[in-house]
Amino acid sequence: MLNIFSPRRQANCDGSTRRDFLRVGALGMTGLALPDLFKLQALAKTHGQSPTKKSIVWLWLGGGATHVETFDPKMSAPAEYRSTVGAVQTNVPGVQIAGVYPKMATVADRMCFVRSFAHTNSGHAGGTHWMMTGYDHPPADNGAAPIKPSIGSIISRFKGAFNEQSGIPTYVRLGGIYADGPSWLGAAYAPFDVGGQARRNMNMHLSHDHLNDRRSLLKELDKIDRQIDHTGLMDGLDSFESQAFGLIQSRAREVFDLSKEDPRTHDLYGRHTLGQWFLLTRRLCEAGCGFITMHYGGWDMHGDIGPAMRGIAPPMDQAVYAFIEDLTQRGMLDDVLLVISGEFGRTPRINGSAGRDHWAPLSPLALAGGGLKMGQALGESSAKVEVPKSTPITPQDLMATILHVVGIDPRMQVRDPSGRPVYLVENGQPIAGLV
Numbered sequence: 001m002l003n004i005f006s007p008r009r010q011a012n013c014d015g016s017t018r019r020d021f022l023r024v025g026a027l028g029m030t031g032l033a034l035p036d037l038f039k040l041q042a043l044a045k046t047h048g049q050s051p052t053k054k055s056i057v058w059l060w061l062g063g064g065a066t067h068v069e070t071f072d073p074k075m076s077a078p079a080e081y082r083s084t085v086g087a088v089q090t091n092v093p094g095v096q097i098a099g100v101y102p103k104m105a106t107v108a109d110r111m112c113f114v115r116s117f118a119h120t121n122s123g124h125a126g127g128t129h130w131m132m133t134g135y136d137h138p139p140a141d142n143g144a145a146p147i148k149p150s151i152g153s154i155i156s157r158f159k160g161a162f163n164e165q166s167g168i169p170t171y172v173r174l175g176g177i178y179a180d181g182p183s184w185l186g187a188a189y190a191p192f193d194v195g196g197q198a199r200r201n202m203n204m205h206l207s208h209d210h211l212n213d214r215r216s217l218l219k220e221l222d223k224i225d226r227q228i229d230h231t232g233l234m235d236g237l238d239s240f241e242s243q244a245f246g247l248i249q250s251r252a253r254e255v256f257d258l259s260k261e262d263p264r265t266h267d268l269y270g271r272h273t274l275g276q277w278f279l280l281t282r283r284l285c286e287a288g289c290g291f292i293t294m295h296y297g298g299w300d301m302h303g304d305i306g307p308a309m310r311g312i313a314p315p316m317d318q319a320v321y322a323f324i325e326d327l328t329q330r331g332m333l334d335d336v337l338l339v340i341s342g343e344f345g346r347t348p349r350i351n352g353s354a355g356r357d358h359w360a361p362l363s364p365l366a367l368a369g370g371g372l373k374m375g376q377a378l379g380e381s382s383a384k385v386e387v388p389k390s391t392p393i394t395p396q397d398l399m400a401t402i403l404h405v406v407g408i409d410p411r412m413q414v415r416d417p418s419g420r421p422v423y424l425v426e427n428g429q430p431i432a433g434l435v
Contacts, residue, residue: 010298012063018362054335054370055285056155058293059320060177061342063300066356067364067385068348069098069309071113071377074385079352081384084306084376085313090389095377100313103321109375110324110333112434116379116388117365119344119395122358124300125178126342132179134399134425140179149185151399152291154424156189156199157182158408169256170189172284174277175295184417251317255287256280269322270315278319282326285336290406299342303353324368337370337405339398348385361387365398372434396428404430 061070068074073083073096086099089106097113099103104111121127123141130136133148140146149157156171163170171189173180182189254260258279269275277294284292296316301308320340327333345363346356362381368374380389399412403424410425 013302017429026296026322052405053288054337054406055289056151056291056370056402056406057281057285057323057338058152058173058291058342059316059338060293060295061299061340061364062175062177062295062297063342064127064344064358065299065342065344065364066301066305066309066344067115067117067362069100069313069346069380070303070364071097071366072115072364072381072385074360074381077348077384081348084350084354085309090379092375098309098313100309101317103317106379107321107324107368108281112326112367112372112374113369113377114365114379114393114431115377115381116390116393117341117363117398118388118392119360119363122344122356123359124343126175127358127360129179130395131341131343131398132177133183134396134428137179145342146179146181146183148179149183149189150180150309151402152180152293153182153185154403155291155408157185157414158412159290159406163290166255166287168284168287168289170290172289172292173295174293175297176279177295180293182400185414211248255283258283265326268326270318272314272315272319275319275322282323282332285327285332286330301346301355302351302357303355305346305350305355308355318377320368326371333369334371335369337372337402338365338368339402340366340368341398365393367434370404372401378431378433394428396425397431398428400425400428401430401434404435 022206068081068083069080069085073087073097075082075087087096087107088099088102090105092108095108095113097108119127119130119136121130121136121138123138123142125140126138127137127152129140129146129148132150132152133146134151135148137147152171152173159170161170162168258266258276261279261283265279266276269279272295274296281292281294298308298312320338322336324333327336341364344358344360347359348356348362351357358369362385379391379393381387382389403410408424410423410428410430412424413421414424416422
């Protein structure tokens with residue numbers, strides 16, 4: 001898993017930051033050597049594991065995005081419940097989303113807005129654990145480490161660590177998220193850093209500024225080449241280590257060079273952090289990456305939610321719109337599933353500070369592509385957007401849907417630390433109406 005960190009530290013209301021979540025979830029995050037991961041790739045192939053080549057992209061709205069000011073504006077509700085930013089009619093008859101998403105409204109025929117998505121943990125870490133793994137873990141909110149593998153680590157386990165053609169890692173992260181590591185599945189499927197020092201551990205730690213500065217990235221890669229040329233480390237390496245050096249000098253390095261994109265494409269996505277992350281994500285999907293997470297934080301809006309939404313929503317609106325349009329034009333949309341969610345929703349009633357507080361009983365969820373049935377609002381919320389009115393859709397249902405898309409049986413079993421076989425998903429089913 002390639003890990004590109006942002007230097008921005010953004011605290012949630014409980015004082016935790018993205019880096020705190022990453023630190024707590026860092027079991028086994030020692031940075032596996034590339035040769036080890038190639039061995040895992042070979043092992044997966046030996047065992048006949050052949051999931052689909054589809055990619056999952058998860059836009060994580062860190063801090064807990066409001067469901068009302070995103071995908072369920074509920075303009076029929078009393079004023080203290082309905083969207084503070086109004087609503088916009090989408091190109092799907094009868095479906096509105098919040099008024100700060102006019103561009104997304106024009107591609108709603110390729111999206112699905114789930115309005116009955118819910119769980120019961122309204123803590124930042126606890127809710128994140130439930131979303132990332134499909135399982136509740138209340139001690140997470142007191143600093144406990146994750147106890148279940150994340151969906152990304154599971155996919156890496158069954159797909160193999162790298163794409164055989166391009167050398168791109170199966171699991172890539174842009175910005176850290178608590179509980180998105182392997183837990184007891186093993187360090188082999190932990191976050192993976194590419195670059196830096198050659199030999200046993202090739203870690204290239206890039207700040208967000210370096211990501212935006214392609215010259216710094218290319219300079220770092222050129223340094224790797226010089227190390228190889230000047231030290232003769234290629235001599236005596238086994239076949240997997242040779243593959244590793246080949247990867248660093250292969251197409252994988254080119255994927256991160258955004259200068260290869262037309263300036264008009266940069267403008268389409270937006271010349272801001274999230275837009276450029278989505279552009280990079282499209283390139284990663286083209287190169288065979290299987291699972292990508294992007295952490296777009298700042299949604300913990302306990303006060304002044306209207307102005308806050310008008311600041312944070314436009315980059316998301318532009319980037320998601322561009323991503324869907326770009327994938328459509330390239331014939332890739334059915335092969336990429338975009339998931340948009342956070343750890344929970346926000347209280348349906350506006351509080352005394354003109355904001356909304358934590359509220360897991362109804363949470364935002366939108367999807368696009370993946371070969372699923374799009375162009376709909378799925379499920380229904382209650383009259384005051386408090387709870388699902390229709391059958392609740394759970395994090396395990398979402399997890400089962402993602403596994404279905406990539407061709408992994410949700411009822412497949414793996415062995416836990418005690419050696420007991422456990423199902424990947426115990427109770428969830430692929431979301432009815434999508435598959």
